[in-house]
Amino acid sequence: MPSAAIEFVDVTFSRPGLRVLDHFNLLVEPGNVLALVGRSGAGKSTLLKLVNRLLVPDAGTVRVDGRDTREWDPIVLRRRIGYVLQDVGLFPHMDVAANVMIVPRLAGWDSERARGRAGELLDLVGLRAGEFAARWPDELSGGQRQRVGVARALAVDPPILLMDEPFGALDPVTRVELHAEFRRIQDRLRKTVIIVTHDMGEAFALGDLVGVLDEGRLIACDRPEVLVQSKDPRVKRLLDSVTTLTRARGSTTRARESTLEREV
């Protein structure tokens, strides 16, 4: 059995007056995409920050590649983990190429190699490097910005990718486009990915596995086709919201979601 890329063992994490994660357990195998769904405030972002050690658990253990995050040098750990945020966090004082090149530069690459890599990545995420490399973040649309965010996260080819509501702020059409794009890239790169989202439809579109987070616990975690048969009323409520949405969806994600529609 392959060792887990990311593992939460009995993790508890509290903010003042609020238990965010409560004896939480989770296992993600290498090369898998886990999509975690939960309402806002369900602790989704906290969970990601526990993986790259922006936070450490109050109790229990988070392991990355079999090693407790507390034992990792946080800088080394974070360079192995790409991170994509909802509001992207592009550096406004750097152009697109410089934003993508920042991690390679931190890792000590020479600028020619870093520039070459930036070109590759922009092409990979569907932005022609010749056109976009010299643009500034405030000259991009939301979707383009998000693509740059993904390119930046992939820059030094990290084995793990964390995505926090990556497509949440986009219009539905762009979102569906990026979902397809993400699957295309993931089919090539085979990263270990955790995506958190409040949108069950997105989770089904992207995840090899879909987990449902509720009140600090993982109440379900399974392949999408298994999950749709869940009898848990909390899961069913989330599923209901998906079916209404999917009818209005574009065609690109239809293939993956058709199973769902047929069975509901």
Add this chain to the structure above:
Amino acid sequence: MSRVFHFWLSHRAETTALLGQHVLLVAISTLAAVVVGVPLGIFAARRPRLASPIVGVANIVQTIPSLAMFGFLLPVPLIGGVGARAAIVVLILYGLLPIVRTTIAGLNGIDASVREAGLAMGMTPRELLTLVELPLALPSIVAGVRVAAVVGVGAATIAAAIGAGGLGEYIYRGLSMVDTTVILAGAIPAALLALAVDGLLLVAERQLTTRRRRSGRAVAVVGAVVAIVALISSAALARRASDAIVVGSKNFTEQLVLGELVAQAIERDTGLPVDRRLNLGGTLICDRALLTGDVDVYVEYTGTALTAVFHQPVARDASTVFASVRDDYARTGRTLLPPLGFNNTFAILVRADDARSLGLKTIADLAPVAAQWRAGFGYEFLERPDGFPGLAATYGLRFSGPPRVMDLTLTYRALAAGQVDVIAGDATAGLIKGLNLVQLEDNRHYFPPYDAAPVARAATLLRHPEVRSALEKLGGRVSAADMRAMNYAADVEHKDIRQIVGDFLSR
């Protein structure tokens, strides 16, 4: 206005040098305030609990009037005293608040997601600071530097009070001589300098704020500023001679004349370079400067030295006072040279009309009318042991209200304009003649003798015996009439002091 241009033309070298000193003072202190203030701001932004105390202290510092601040710093070793160093310290303290504040604001204004992205991609705190936080906070920081520099240009004019030079020297000199032309000759370039500094840094700030970073152009602007500063300050540096004899003076006309007199006497007799630190803000500042070696020689009055410097009881006999003061100076490493020849005692002055119509001749004649009169005195006269309280007791003077306190040089004008009815001026003041004032006789001999005499650092005189002989040659050369004439030429005829003194020495 054309008078001001004329003044600049005839004082070209001096004006350039003062402008240079001014720019240098502001540039050095602003730079130092950045070097101290930005890290302090970063520190405060990182620890929000410490931010408000830090800003609070900086706030309090800024509310201290600058003249008071110079006063506080006078006795402090290393950073205090007299001259450019102490001025720079004060200017740095003033510059800190805006810079610390805008650094904190700039850092706090950064989008949380940008900072989080940096951390999450494995930036060390230092990388986050230099690659992300400081570049993003830079426009805000530059705005703070701009405020600091403009405030600095203003505050630096006051630095002339402690002999730091700069354009304030003209302002103080003009105030002393009651000469608007000279005041404007300092105030106009200071104002223009403030506008120029404001404009240049505003351009730099705008360049940084527009997203499309023309960092090249921002660098060019900064480069231009640095070049201009270097150019102007080289003028100031060129004026500085390392082995120069430093001549000081207090900040009123007679002292400026005497300072110039001593300076020219040394230049003529010894050929040594002389650095003029004229216009120092009062007796204690001069004394302190002489003790620390910031000044080598200045002219003091025996009565002032006795009471204000050495805190001895007031004495009336001229030779006793001279001997006592000479001994006290000798004990503290200073040498009192022979008196110049006139006694600048306090003069109780009234308008000539009043003296005639009321038949006032002596201070005693004042007692019956005092109850309807208002008095106006300089700050020093109110406090000194040989000043107002003793005078009031000796002559039984009771005025209509507490004396109005104002700058010594303004009291003459206030008297002439009828705003006050009696003042305590200098017996040798040229304005007595110029403004048609009358001195009342001190018939009860209240005022101690104030014989003017150069006092020099003993070490300087040992190193340069020729300076001693030059100063000794001045002994007895300046009569009270000479002094009043020179003061009149400066105060009323607005003649150039260098010229007046030059003519006097060539006589």
